[in-house]
Amino acid sequence: MIQISNISKSFSNTKALNNLSLNIKEGSVFGLLGVNGAGKTTLLSILNGLVDIDSGDIKIFGYDLKKQKKDIKKISSIIPQHLAFYEKLTVKENLDFFADIQNAKKEDYEKALQVNSLEKLLNQKASSLSGGQKRRLNIAIGLLNNPKIIYFDEPTVGLDPKSRNEILDSIKNYKKLGITVIYTSHYMTEIEKICDEVAIIDHGELLIQDTLFNLLSNKISDIITIEIVYQEIVDSLGLSVKNSSFIETKEGELFNTINLLKKNNISIKQIKYASTNLEKYFLDITGSSDA
Amino acid sequence: MLSAMIKKEFLLVLRDKHALLALFVMPAIFILIMSVAMRDQFSTNTIEFTVYAQDSDKTQISKKIISDIKEDKNFTLVSHKTEAQFLAYIPKNYSKDTNKKIELVVNKSLKSDQIEIFKSMLSKHLLSARFTSMAETLKKYSPETSKILSSINISNENLYKVKYNDLKSMPNSTQQSVPSWIVFGMFFIIIPMSTIYVNERKQNTLARLNSMNVSILWMSISKSIPYLVINQIQVAIMLGVGIFLVPMFNTSALEINGSLGAIATISLALSVSAIGVSTLIAVSASSSEQATTIGGIFNILLGAIGGVMVPKYIMPESMQRISEFSPMSWGLDGFLDIFLKSANASMILEDALKLFVFGIISLIISMIILRIRINKGL
Incomplete structure (x- = not known):
């Protein structure tokens, strides 16, 4: 369970998040929606321990973010919007590097490879991969530590429909494995396809949080x-x-x-x-x- | 964790061909070109002038002057005016009339100090011819005086005994070029370092590493170690170029008079300094283009001020004082002390300490900037 209670964060004079509260259930696929600059990426960075909050409290799987940041980082993983790996290294060198610095287990390494169908691409330079393959490598790196929570920051940007569907299918599989997924995307159809629950934030404030079923059946079915x-x-x-x-x-x-x-x-x-x-x-x- | 980070950094640098060119090939070529090009400027060998002499006097004195010039290894007597730097005309009645002067026509490209040296060297022969003539005349009247006059040898070698003071000896072109371009080349790690750093930051790889519990301190250490090693390899290669390659081009080989411990001390300190500056520029820049441009300009400025482009001892005093603020100058002084003054590690400790402290302060500032940038998601 992720409990976000009344958190606020400002950068200089800009209020990125304002008294935001959210509850995210364990094992769910949670969609985070908002216009550009709404505060989605800031929220993901805070949940990852990269950015400190000004006020409020966050508890992730029982860990207090302020006091147990290292523990939280061990059980979570972020899949950044940008391809956060090294283009000049091969797929194997990239995976080995990120696995080594996290002391990843061999079975988790193999699983990350398998889930993302990268076995045949191990000796290819990352720069020579297709857009979809690069995205899969970006995701595989995030799975190496066998996380309990994965944050996806618009992982399908710039992908063709086939690659996009492959990634969405793999995210559905994470749910089956009991992984909690927090997903931001510009594509509403993706959110509809994979998310159980959705929160919409605007100007750093929560507008609504509900299950996708409730939002779509009660609010717009007339x-x-x-x-x-x-x-x-x-x-x-x-x-x-x-x-x-x-x-x-x-x-x-x-x-x-x-x-x-x-x-x-x-x-x-x-x-x-x-x-x-x-x-x-x-x-x-x-x-x-x-x- | 540290070994994985170091391995990654090495792989990235080794696969960057442009970086390798800038780090190893560029300074090696500079050493070779500058050592050979500046060979004569730094040379302490015999000075040579080409002279065309015309004797209108045709006396014993004028003939002796011409024959002395011919025998002097500092002069080459040429038969065509166009081949000569100096045209010397001995006027008629030069021997009889002591007020008559030798007319010198000087090539415009010659500097005033060269003209003065030529005049001083020629005067020696003019006086010698006069003394010889006087000795001949006095032979009948005062053989003793004539003997004394004949025995006077007015060559500079007999008038002065020159000793070089070891503590202020001048470098030859190789001794000047090798440390200069070693120092300059070491600071060129800014190119690969900033490119990798900015890309990692822009693509959120640093943030990703940070989310994997890799602290900024570890990131900085793991990035510094490979460049520390690369810098030492640079030093070894450049010394090798100075010792083995430069002599193949008819130029003095590099002589290392100081201890290897001193070389290691100054090059490690210099490396810490170069890494500090490079990291500071890399974390402050918003793009790799910006980092390489700022880094390149900064390097050239530090080099120009620090005596890399122009040796410090030929700078005016005010410029020499300014050069004391360049870390390249501290490194260069250290290397020159080792090559010229046989300095050991303790003698270059002050320069090494300045470089080390400068590097560590730069690294601390860059870590603070990086922390702020990651915290702001920049």
Whole structure:
């Protein structure tokens, strides 16, 4: 369990985090959302013991961050957004180096290799790897100490959909292994795909923390999409239906909307509840398109 | 942990071809070029002048002057005016009229001190010819006086006994070049060090290492040790160039008169200083381009002030005082003391101590800056 209680952090005159509190369950995949500069990376750096807090308390798996930073670092790992390894070294040299400085066990080394499918790439220079392979090496390094918590700071930036899906699948596997994952990403679909719980922060403050299920079912499920056809235009051209558009309405306004469409000779092709969309919710709550 | 960090640093430097060029090849080439190029400037060998002489007097005295010039190893008598640095015209009646002067036409490229040396050397022959002539004349009237006059040898070797003071001996071109470019080359670790450091910081590798319980102190120590070793290899190679390679180009070989312990002491202290400055620049710069530019300029300035580019003893006194603030000057003084004054470790301790303290202070400041930068996520 990670308990973050009323933490604040300022850099010069800028308040990066303001009285933020969060509770993260052990073994969950926790999504951390916020626009650029919201305080996500600062929060991850604090949880990793890289940045000190000005006030508040943090307890991670029973360890007090202020007093037991070294113990916390031993059980956690950060996968930075940047490729934090050495391009001039081979995959093996990189893994050996990071394993040696952490006294990693051989089985953890092998597991990190296997989970990230790096066995055949061991003698390749890191600089010659593809974007996806580099990301996998970046993640493998983070697994060498067999962490209980892994912090992912936008690990799929710049990747093609296939590589992105591979990484998301591997993160799902960490959950099966009982690892707690804290995940930040600009891609809401990724958060929807892998996270159990989500927190949205803005200007260093917590806007909401809830399970993904609650957020998507209770807060935005009343949006209904109606697919309409401009029947008159289609008929006059003697064509089969090709052109259609979508309009949105809410559940309470559905009846009135249908009547309005009928009066104007606009045919309804189908009515469906809007697909669960975290992005819309995020934009509503933060008032921004810059996630 | 430390061995893994040191191994990593070595691998990174050894795979950086540009760094290897800057650290080993560049100073070796500089030593070779500068030793050979400055050979004559630093030389204490015989001075040689080319002279074209025209005798319009055609007397015993004027003929003796010409024959003395011919025999003098400092002069080369040439038959064409264009080949000569000096044209000496002996006027008619020079022997009879003591007010007559020899006319000298001097090549414009010659410096005033060279002209003075030439005049001093020629005067010796003019006086000798006059004495010989006087001795011949006096032979009939006063054979004793004539004998005394004939026995006078007015060469400088007979007038002065020159002894070099060991404590103020001048270096030859190799003795000046080798320590200069050793010192300069050692400070060039700024290039690989800053490139690796800035990349590690920018890509959050340092933060990652810190999150793996690697303290900033360990990071600094593990980075310093490989460069300490690299610096010592540089010193060995550069000394080798001075001792074995430079003589192949008809230039004096490097002579090491001091103790090897003294060389080790000054080169280790110099290395600590170079590592300190390099780390300070590396952690302060925001990009590797910035670090290498600032580092390069800083190196050249320290070198110019410290007597690497221009020997300190030819600087004006005010500049010599300024040069005392350059760590390169402390290192250079140490090496010159060893090469020229047979200094042992205790004699260069003051220079070594200054370098060591300077390096350690720079390292402490850079660790504080790095701590702040990691804490701010920069």
